[in-house]
Amino acid sequence: MTTSQLWFTVLVAAVGVERLAEMVVSKRHAAWAFARGGVESGRSHFPAMVALHTALLVGAVVEVVATDRPFVPLLAWPMLALVVAAQALRWWCILTLGPQWNTRVIVVPGAPLVAGGPYRLLRHPNYVAVVVEGVALPLVHTAWLTAVAFSVLNVALLSVRIRVEEQALGVRPGAT
Template identity: 65%
Template sequence: MEWYTLLVLAVAGERAAELVVARRHTRWSLERGGRETGGGHYPAMVVLHTGLLAGALAETALAGRPFVPVLGWTMVAVVVAAQSLRWWCVRTLGPRWNTRVIVVPGLPPVATGPYRLLRHPNYVAVAAEGLALPLAHGAWVTAAVFTVLNAALMVVRVRCENTALGFAGAGAPA
């Protein structure tokens, strides 16, 4: 289980790196007249994502979840793919990427990189990671709880982002 603890800690480190990047991008956006919207759901998102990491470790240890190689290594590959997609999103959006919803007026929506395929590819990465990270070591309760709560949160978050970006109406780009 030591390798699994290291994997979860590596994901936690990645999340810490995201926060450093997000703070820098927040300053960039605010200097250009950016406005944050929908900040009310942000604390719930922080709690949920922290709970994912803690829950995966706790369930694995306390419930004695076994490592099933076929499932485990497949899920590790999904976690790595999710991280790759997430950082592709960050790189594509550049200083416009953030963990908060901050829109700089006058900038057109990004339609390159993964955004040429999906409107919210980062949330695909979050959903995949939230399912795969716990399942890499059999923490199916954590995977299920995170997935259900994340789906509810994403309804709020995506609606907030779409409104902030002006995509709320019919005919919005896919």
């Protein structure tokens, strides 16, 4: 394993640790929501979401090491900046939604829709972060096959996920 591959693996592992932190927060928020009568929707697609996000992390490292993808600084540094920006956006979403944020779709009846933070600018900012990260993270070390495969599968998954969220929140798709 080259030095750049090692550092890339460390980066991907750090993103994996961040995902585990999200799961801890999500579990705490789910307990809060269920204690207030929260209703979960879309449970059937959640395992696919977990599998896809796990495959992104594993696939990126495997592709880089198995195919000896080059480290291209002119590509790597902007992609790393996008990965960091995606993480910042994701945590801005988490902090803005507070206990209403979750990796699952759990809606507390009567809870107001959040319209502050990044939600005043974008309808689904967390998914913008997911899309950007799904492209940028693998491209930090030119794992373009992983970036393309994740992106294609993610479009299909997000089309289901957003529809489930919109329906659960009682929002018309496309409404502002």
